[in-house]
Amino acid sequence: MKLLGNIIWVVFGGLAISIEYLIGAVGLIITIIGIPFGLQVFKLGILALWPFGSRVRKIEPQHGCLNLFMNVLWFFIGGIWIWLSHVFFGILFCITIIGIPFGRMHFRLAGLALSPFGKEVL
DSSP states (O other): OHHHHHHHHIIIIIHHHHHHHHHHHHHHHHSSTTHHHHHHHHHHHHHHHSOTTOOEEEOOOOSTTHHHHHHHHHIIIIIHHHHHHHHHHHHHHTTSSTTHHHHHHHHHHHHHHHOOTTEEEO
């Protein structure tokens, strides 16, 4: 089922979302200051390409509160807009019964898009 869900996801928009994420990540990595944010966008792009069967795990911080600071900065710079777009598409997909699994994937991506620092995609 995971393979079938991923194939349908890629055909009906997952590839476009992933390409958008990867273009954004390259744009951020070109600037020296944007490298940490670009790496997080790569994480989102990989999850957006093949979401069924993958998991997101929280990483315990080792020292300090850098993840919290970066998540707050991320939220105000672009995380809120990515979150809003995934919530919009999640609601749109959940209108039909067939689209509910894809809507749930958008809600899952929205959760990661809101605070990607300190999380790992498995």
